[in-house]
């Protein structure tokens with residue numbers, strides 16, 4: 289349940305100032321309370337002048353899982369405002385480009401919406417000192433220049449503001465009373481921040497803790513951020529009910545579904561790819577050779593690659609990087625707190641890359657396999673290590689999510705000649721719950737060993753190994769052909785009984801996997817032969 293910032297507080301903000309003389313402290317408190325009362329009156333008047341409903345649902349829906357799932361198509365249509373059925377062109381195929389185009393937002397329109405709420409136009413920073421460190425460990429002549437797009441400069445501290453901006457703008461335009469999102473990460477704060485500015489209600493449904501009520505520190509921090517922005521947060525323990533609860537919320541409130549996977553969310557990220565291409569050319573005289581994005585649900589890779597192409601930088605190599613959490617199960621109560629990262633890890637990126645349509649909207653606009661040129665993983669310990677390197681060498685305390693791609697960039701820069709340019713496509717803000725110490729303390733509490741040594745010895749859920757020196761960092765390449773095959777296996781499994789794939793479906797699958805029609809047909813034959 290959220291607490292309004294204007295409700296009476298159990299403590300006053302000047303309580304910390306114990307050093308002040310008693311009378312002075314009381315005077316300051318009175319002054320502050322007077323100011324808050326005045327601000328409350330101003331806000332109340334502003335709200336009364338604007339017909340905006342702020343609901344507090346108290347979330348009381350009592351319908352069964354089956355009853356809510358049966359209403360799913362109707363709830364989706366009402367809450368996203370998109371008739372997905374009209375984009376269906378085959379058994380599997382749908383007109384992906386038209387789905388995006390019909391929103392009416394091109395890069396210029398998106399920039400305009402984002403500038404109105406101070407989203408985007410973040411700095412591109414050259415990491416001179418880390419580049420020097422790369423060159424100290426790279427073979428002679430190698431060591432590309434490293435840049436980072438400082439997305440922490442967005443209002444709620446991450447690139448997720450770009451995603452939230454168009455959804456909230458669209459919700460206002462269509463007269464929805466509020467927005468809702470199912471997310472435990474930065475996106476909740478982004479939606480809450482944008483909703484606060486637009487004067488809309490906001491509900492965030494989080495998977496926040498395990499069955500022992502032990503919270504992930506990073507998620508607990510997001511709860512506080514969402515509530516600070518005035519959102520109502522529904523916190524759940526790990527399990528399958530998040531989607532059910534989310535559907536209930538959408539149905540009971542009539543709020544807009546600000547899903548991470550709508551076309552609005554993906555188009556919002558295109559400005560990031562576009563800006564970084566333009567800024568790199570301005571600062572370094574050319575487009576980046578390689579852009580690397582921390583990869584989970586796939587929107588980051590998708591939107592960035594599309595934005596690069598729109599800027600004329602479609603030849604830049606698009607790399608996705610995830611923290612390797614192989615062996616840990618995302619929906620497992622046991623594993624929930626044994627992972628030290630809540631996003632940007634293989635537990636999300638593998639299932640979403642091999643089957644994007646597992647999302648909370650009928651068709652997912654994030655389709656990373658269409659855009660990935662290379663996909664690598666790094667270990668948890670390597671990300672903690674580079675987080676400290678970024679702070680100590682560049683004076684930037686950021687992360688953890690963006691530092692997943694920075695850890696990979698540190699290694700990939702050693703493969704490229706010195707005049708080449710790598711852009712790490714984001715940072716995120718850091719805070720107490722996101723700090724390595726908070727995550728490492730939780731890991732120890734959960735029985736995960738934390739040691740220094742060779743990161744090859746890292747074992748998700750059992751041992752976090754923080755490198756002892758920079759030359760120990762490495763990446764592991766994910767076999768994209770293997771991923772394509774898994775995608776096609778999932779596509780076949782999703783087919784209704786007796787359904788036949790048409791040429792349109794084959795062409796769609798070829799675009800999805802970037803494998804060509806012959807590859808798709810051959811692989812499907814092989815998979816069907818394997819299945820007997």
Ligand SMILES: Cc1ncc(COP(=O)(O)O)c(C=O)c1O
Pocket residue numbers: 446447448473474475582583584585586587588589631632689690714715716
């Ligand atoms: C800061 C940050 N970077 C990267 C990602 C990964 O983005 P995506 O899920 O679109 O792949 C997330 C998503 O949770 C994030 O919060």
